[in-house]
Amino acid sequence: MAELPDVMLRRLALYEDLLRKWQSSINLIARSTLDDIWIRHFVDSLQVSSAAPQARRWVDLGSGGGFPGLVTAIRYADDPNAETHLIESDQRKCAFLRTVSRETGAGAIVHCGRIENIAPKLDAPFDAVSARALAPLPELLRYAEKFLEKGAVGVFSKGEQIEAELTGISAAANYQIASVASETSDSARLILVRRRVE
Template sequence: MTDTIAAVEAILPVSRETGERLERYVALLRKWQPAQNLVSPNTLGQIWTRHVADCAQLVAMFPDTRRWLDLGSGAGLPGLITAILLADTDGAVVHCVEANQRKCAFLRTVIRETGAKAIVHEGRIESVLKRWSEPVERISARALASLADLLDLSAPVLAAGATGTFHKGEDFEGELAEASKSWSLDLIRHKSMIDERSSIVEICRAERRIV
């Protein structure tokens, strides 16, 4: 199957303007990739399916969410894809947290050239979230850390009422078992729309266990 924007349209209808913004994102990713290694080189032939559509499913699953916090944004996956899809939505904003200066430059370039509803926060996640005060409905993260580490990183914002929404692969059961040693969790595991081996894990409640 040819890797095109049709992979996104199969799970989420997009306007012509949104499609053009996504095309611009992909063009910028390809342009910056040789110098920044933004994604795994062996996935470049499947950018639309492996990356863009995989991230777009968050908006398909949670269409009413307006205020997102994306941790370890890197190439903007899923943060910038979410922000592009919400570019015409009133009140929408995606806060992208990234420590790497060059990747922050890429994120800001995409925001400027696509009109994505996003703000870049440069710095280590722990440092940025320690002083976090912006209202957030959902936290996203993809290919960043284990579930236990994600819970540790996002704890301040989860405690303030946000819901965690994390991409997880086929090793999720092992990650859940490890995280459950330290956390009492209420979660919903959504089957990925893109990869049957993967899940979108929604953390509805997370309380640290008292040891």
């Protein structure tokens, strides 16, 4: 990962401070990862947007504590062509996401509700759709189908079970699926999904 600009480092440091404060009342990340936030969460999330470097309009599914979607919004906070939508069903996590977005100037648009209720209402074109630790890949493809069908690239962070998930995909005929090594974990992969063009 290239060296990060100072303004982005300051925004991420503020994000870390807010996350640590809110973590005591809301389970935003696994407690075992609190001492390794920068690698396990920030760098891990930055590699998602790096995997689709031309993408500026993102929708993040099941944003939770903001990984990777809120980190993507922070990366492109000063780009007038960028827009990041976060979909999260938990009201308290939505409040956290809005707070971090406001305090860091990330400008993320937070949609509080279930993916199946929110996604159909998002009609603007998106360049990319992301998710991390949300669901098995076949389910992710169903959630992301609308965006993928309109030309977005899917960038999904997956762990050790990805080989079994890839084997079980019946929709593979409709998509080009590539697996890229993670920069932060030997057992993790980034799965890139694009609609197959006839």
